[in-house]
Ligand SMILES: NC(=O)C1=CN([C@@H]2O[C@H](COP(=O)(O)OP(=O)(O)OC[C@H]3O[C@@H](n4cnc5c(N)ncnc54)[C@H](OP(=O)(O)O)[C@@H]3O)[C@@H](O)[C@H]2O)C=CC1
């Protein structure tokens with residue numbers, strides 16, 4: 001049986017790894033000592049929004065706290081945050097078997113390229129996790145929204161596909177992952193809005209002022225993508241370019257038109273919100289920062305996304321967790337859009 005290693009035992013790693021283990025996969029984790037202690041005490045309990053529940057007892061979990069845990073793997077799923085990709089690539093390089101396949105199941109772009117550069121001779125593929133995972137308690141991981149895992153098409157995946165299918169997590173293969181990754185990134189532009197709002201996703205997305213903040217960030221990114229000729233893949237019932245208009249509809253209409261977008265566990269927050277809550281650096285430079293870099297490459301500016309980057313960096317070092325009202329954040333982003341050259345912080349966050 002093919003051996004799988006999940007590198008990074010956090011929300012996504014524990015959920016994917018736990019589901020695969022529960023379906024009988026030969027799988028081990030590489031994670032931090034605190035994650036090893038958590039899983040050794042509590043095992044894994046996986047649940048999903050459809051009422052599914054899977055249990056892996058502590059004795060069924062193999063967890064290494066260093067790269068040696070990946071040495072025998074045929075498939076490595078990289079599930080660390082963006083800033084850790086370079087370190088993981090360097091850690092994998094001396095231990096990974098020559099024929100091993102590596103998949104980046106991370107948000108943002110370019111992680112597969114970073115891993116590939118450090119891992120010559122291995123197949124490195126981009127993947128995409130569309131759903132949210134929350135941890136309601138120690139060892140517990142809950143899939144809080146729907147979606148199908150996406151991955152770059154490759155013949156090297158064939159031996160691993162049954163394990164994912166058996167686990168109820170089939171892999172949808174895509175010939176070109178870049179449009180898929182950009183479509184996910186457009187949705188992830190909400191991570192910053194959600195983190196600044198300091199509210200659960202469902203509550204935040206139910207309020208038009210926050211949705212209009214997201215619409216501004218998405219419209220800016222979509223205009224740049226249009227210029228480069230990149231058409232984002234369709235991950236939602238509506239094509240990506242219509243979503244800003246949908247976001248701008250009144251709350252009652254949005255609730256009717258976008259029921260699927262609001263089908264999220266009421267406690268779920270974006271992974272960026274979780275990062276701020278835990279005092280960890282965020283992935284803002286790999287999400288909204290990617291839009292700012294795209295603009296710069298084309299001699300343009302992306303002032304709305306640049307402002308979100310600045311606000312999140314400020315929140316990362318703020319002693320108090322900001323909780324922007326929708327109106328204040330919208331005014332801030334509108335001002336950034338209207339006066340792109342000026343670095344003025346308009347409104348202060350108001351609860
Ligand atoms: N959470 C979610 O709902 C979703 C997340 N994603 C994306 O998935 C990726 C993973 O996110 P998420 O699971 O939330 O992240 P987490 O922070 O929950 O998990 C990552 C884990 O990896 C650990 N880690 C980091 N570096 C190493 C290393 N060198 N060796 C061993 N362990 C390491 C981290 O420890 P430490 O914190 O100490 O560094 C942490 O425990 C991100 O790119 C995220 O954007 C995508 C869809 C949804």
Ligand SMILES: CC(C)(CO)C(=O)C(=O)O
Pocket residue numbers: 107129130131132133187188191269270271272
């Ligand atoms: C699933 C989604 C879009 C929102 O939770 C996400 O990717 C994240 O939180 O990072």
